[in-house]
Amino acid sequence: MSRIEINTLRCKGCLLCTSVCPEDILIQGDDLNTNGYKFVICDETKKENCRGCAFCAEICPDGVIEVYKTVKSKKRDS
Amino acid sequence: MSENKERLLVKGNEAIAIGAIDGGVECYFAYPITPQSDIPEYLSRELVRLGGEFVQAESEIASINMVLGAAACGKRAMTSSSSPGISLKQEGISYIAGSELPAVIINITRGGPGLGGIQPSQGDYFQSTRGGGHGDYRTMVLAPSTCQECYDLTIWAFDLAFKYRNPVLILGDAILGQMKEPITRWKEREINPNEGAEWRLTGKKGRKQRILKSLYLDEGAMEQHNLRLYKKYKSMETDLKWEEFMVQDADVIAVAFGSIGRIVKSTARKLRGQGLKVGVFRPITLFPFPYERIRELARSGKKFITIENNTGQMVEDVKLALCGICDCGFFANMPGKVSTPEDFIQPIKDQFN
Amino acid sequence: MNPGQEKLVYTLPKCMNDIPTHFCPGCHHGIIHRLVAQAIDEFDLQDNTICVGSVGCSVFIYNYIDVDSVEAPHGRAPAVATGVKRARPENFVFAYQGDGDLAAIGLSEIIHCANRGERVTIIFVNNTVYGMTGGQMAPTTLVGQKTTTSPYGRREDKEGYPLKMAEILGSLEGTAFSARVAVNNIKNILKAKKALKKAFQVQLQDIGFGFVEFLSACPTNWHMSPLDANKRIETELMPYFPLGIFKDKINE
Numbered sequence: 077m078s079r080i081e082i083n084t085l086r087c088k089g090c091l092l093c094t095s096v097c098p099e100d101i102l103i104q105g106d107d108l109n110t111n112g113y114k115f116v117i118c119d120e121t122k123k124e125n126c127r128g129c130a131f132c133a134e135i136c137p138d139g140v141i142e143v144y145k146t147v148k149s150k151k152r153d154s
Numbered sequence: 155m156s157e158n159k160e161r162l163l164v165k166g167n168e169a170i171a172i173g174a175i176d177g178g179v180e181c182y183f184a185y186p187i188t189p190q191s192d193i194p195e196y197l198s199r200e201l202v203r204l205g206g207e208f209v210q211a212e213s214e215i216a217s218i219n220m221v222l223g224a225a226a227c228g229k230r231a232m233t234s235s236s237s238p239g240i241s242l243k244q245e246g247i248s249y250i251a252g253s254e255l256p257a258v259i260i261n262i263t264r265g266g267p268g269l270g271g272i273q274p275s276q277g278d279y280f281q282s283t284r285g286g287g288h289g290d291y292r293t294m295v296l297a298p299s300t301c302q303e304c305y306d307l308t309i310w311a312f313d314l315a316f317k318y319r320n321p322v323l324i325l326g327d328a329i330l331g332q333m334k335e336p337i338t339r340w341k342e343r344e345i346n347p348n349e350g351a352e353w354r355l356t357g358k359k360g361r362k363q364r365i366l367k368s369l370y371l372d373e374g375a376m377e378q379h380n381l382r383l384y385k386k387y388k389s390m391e392t393d394l395k396w397e398e399f400m401v402q403d404a405d406v407i408a409v410a411f412g413s414i415g416r417i418v419k420s421t422a423r424k425l426r427g428q429g430l431k432v433g434v435f436r437p438i439t440l441f442p443f444p445y446e447r448i449r450e451l452a453r454s455g456k457k458f459i460t461i462e463n464n465t466g467q468m469v470e471d472v473k474l475a476l477c478g479i480c481d482c483g484f485f486a487n488m489p490g491k492v493s494t495p496e497d498f499i500q501p502i503k504d505q506f507n
Numbered sequence: 508m509n510p511g512q513e514k515l516v517y518t519l520p521k522c523m524n525d526i527p528t529h530f531c532p533g534c535h536h537g538i539i540h541r542l543v544a545q546a547i548d549e550f551d552l553q554d555n556t557i558c559v560g561s562v563g564c565s566v567f568i569y570n571y572i573d574v575d576s577v578e579a580p581h582g583r584a585p586a587v588a589t590g591v592k593r594a595r596p597e598n599f600v601f602a603y604q605g606d607g608d609l610a611a612i613g614l615s616e617i618i619h620c621a622n623r624g625e626r627v628t629i630i631f632v633n634n635t636v637y638g639m640t641g642g643q644m645a646p647t648t649l650v651g652q653k654t655t656t657s658p659y660g661r662r663e664d665k666e667g668y669p670l671k672m673a674e675i676l677g678s679l680e681g682t683a684f685s686a687r688v689a690v691n692n693i694k695n696i697l698k699a700k701k702a703l704k705k706a707f708q709v710q711l712q713d714i715g716f717g718f719v720e721f722l723s724a725c726p727t728n729w730h731m732s733p734l735d736a737n738k739r740i741e742t743e744l745m746p747y748f749p750l751g752i753f754k755d756k757i758n759e
Contacts, residue, residue, distance in 0.1 A: 136538075145513070216583070219590065
């Protein structure tokens with residue numbers, strides 16, 4: 077399934093990404109990074125819904141999100 | 155202007171424009187202001203004909219910043235104006251100095267302060283030789299006194315600007331700008347395609363990014379930058395230039411620059427006719443200023459008077475040079491007054507008793 | 508991409524340096540920098556670009572976008588860009604300015620640069636305040652908006668009205684492309700990319716002056732959370748600063 081990688085050190089906890097994820101996967105974590113920001117994390121329960129649409133990465137002001145897309149194979153769906 | 159080395163009868167302003175052409179100017183940006191408008195008028199014809207870039211900008215501020223842009227690309231860039239316009243350019247000149255970029259700025263000085271007048275004045279000496287804008291920087295300042303020097307010094311200004319990567323100012327005045335005199339056009343225009351190759355902006359083209367800026371925020375960076383600039387300004391003393399006229403046996407030396415420096419020569423000749431040994435010391439580079447040579451002359455017992463078309467500016471530099479050796483007389487030819495040799499006879503005579 | 512196999516579909520543009528930025532959390536400068544960088548990559552311009560930086564929060568653009576750059580005095584980037592383009596017409600030249608820089612002290616420079624039809628592209632970030640100096644009123648501050656120098660809210664009869672730069676420059680003959688965009692949601696980001704592409708093309712195709720105004724959030728100086736500031740783009744800025752294309756000589 078598609079997934080994202082978050083550079084948690086650089087995230088400034090602005091949460092803009094949480095406003096555009098179509099599956100509401102991104103939420104603010106409780107841990108602080110070394111810059112003192114509560115960085116964003118993926119909600120474990122929704123993680124596999126990631127469509128690889130990269131909306132989160134598009135709006136991230138600090139470019140901390142990399143997106144890996146996986147196309148689901150036709151056979152497995154039918 | 156087909157064949158070079160020809161003699162031309164031109165105004166000082168035109169001599170400067172021709173000097174810029176032969177000096178290899180490629181981009182010229184300016185704004186109309188009396189008494190220098192012949193320069194943009196000339197270059198809007200000739201520079202464009204030669205394929206160079208001419209822009210009449212919306213203001214003197216815009217034009218000096220266009221110079222900054224073209225200079226960042228390693229091109230020979232110039233702007234010209236007169237006193238009030240030069241005041242508007244000061245911030246831009248400070249940035250050009252701070253970013254260590256070559257540029258030639260022409261000031262055909264007029265009466266001030268404020269709107270002032272369009273008659274000659276040397277009232278911009280301080281502004282020119284002390285940097286003029288904010289921060290510790292200097293521009294080289296060259297002061298022509300003839301139309302030929304207007305041509306020669308403009309050519310030299312471009313070479314100095316690139317040698318030191320620094321703005322160079324030509325300090326003329328309304329007399330020089332508007333008077334006509336024959337000049338010899340000795341230089342062939344040639345563009346050196348790789349001038350500034352090691353620092354100019356061209357687009358990365360595979361090499362490391364280049365950033366031309368004057369902002370230094372990191373700890374100690376500003377300090378280092380100013381130290382580097384200071385050393386550069388000190389090193390400019392290798393290009394000191396002045397003229398000595400009948401000083402060897404002189405009892406009294408008149409120190410004067412630009413058009414006044416030339417008028418005083420006639421006064422000196424008249425006084426020599428009356429048996430008075432008068433000489434003239436004419437600084438051509440106003441920054442760097444020839445302090446050492448004046449000190450040397452002072453040690454050999456000469457007396458001095460500074461004569462300027464202002465209320466006393468270069469006299470302070472002469473006094474710095476004479477510091478501790480002797481004093482220096484001063485005569486102010488009021489800005490706006492076009493002087494004659496006779497005006498300076500009595501002031502110089504007074505130095506003899 | 509055959510099924511089941513993973514592919515990296517979104518990462519830092521090639522011409523952007525992989526370093527942290529100094530921008531405040533939720534500041535849209537970061538997004539706009541990336542869109543500009545993406546456009547530079549898309550047209551393969553990194554080796555041919557000269558960037559003119561301005562004075563404001565974006566003064567460090569040359570640290571983030573890896574291209575030859577020169578720093579302009581406050582307000583004078585369009586004049587510096589003119590000098591650069593006249594000196595090197597074969598290079599792609601863009602300037603990146605804030606609203607204090609462009610619409611206040613630099614208004615004369617931007618109007619005449621556009622009116623001369625200079626083949627340069629200007630990126631204009633409108634966040635309705637002077638950000639770097641701490642949130643003072645700017646020419647684009649909305650009527651009634653409180654800032655550190657309009658503590659009672661901007662008053663029309665004293666401080667006048669916000670300037671609509673995209674429309675103003677769109678009305679000039681020399682302008683080949685002028686648009687206002689935003690980056691507060693995905694739909695607008697995609698539209699912004701298209702507008703940016705055109706603002707590049709009018710320079711690359713030697714048509715004329717290119718201009719894109721980006722509405723931008725400034726959480727710190729709006730005293731809002733990044734998410735609320737992002738919403739304010741739509742609720743307060745867009746009604747006064749409508750998005751749209753105000754000049755497009757490419758499609759004429």
